[in-house]
Amino acid sequence: MSLTLYLIAKLSRVEVDVAHRAMTTAGAQDEMDAPVPAEFARGPNAMAYALALFISRKPVHFYVGLAGLTAFPAYLLIRLGGYLAQLSWSGHGG
Numbered sequence: 437m438s439l440t441l442y443l444i445a446k447l448s449r450v451e452v453d454v455a456h457r458a459m460t461t462a463g464a465q466d467e468m469d470a471p472v473p474a475e476f477a478r479g480p481n482a483m484a485y486a487l488a489l490f491i492s493r494k495p496v497h498f499y500v501g502l503a504g505l506t507a508f509p510a511y512l513l514i515r516l517g518g519y520l521a522q523l524s525w526s527g528h529g530g
Contacts, residue, residue, distance in 0.1 A: 440491060443502075448483035455484050462488035 437452055444455035461473060462485060476485035491498045 444484050444487045444491070448480050448487060450480045450484045454481060455488070458484040458488040459492070461485065462492045465489075465492075468493075 441452055441455045441459060444450075444458065445452045448455070450458075458476060458481070461476065472482075472485065476482055
């Protein structure tokens, strides 16, 4: 199971096989304004299909955004660590 399918499944609250069908259906579309299949017209399946369309049509935007979502908490933790280290060093001055 790929990370992309796992993310689609978790974000849209569907099973992984539904996310896989959404990805394959979105990838198979040739026209931008093709009608939405009935299976993906309502509910959580529609969210899975929308995410799959976005990923298949704009993969760079998706993966840069995903990298940003993981990099920002890491940046905050590094800043917090630096702040805590500065506090601990300033208390031991002479």
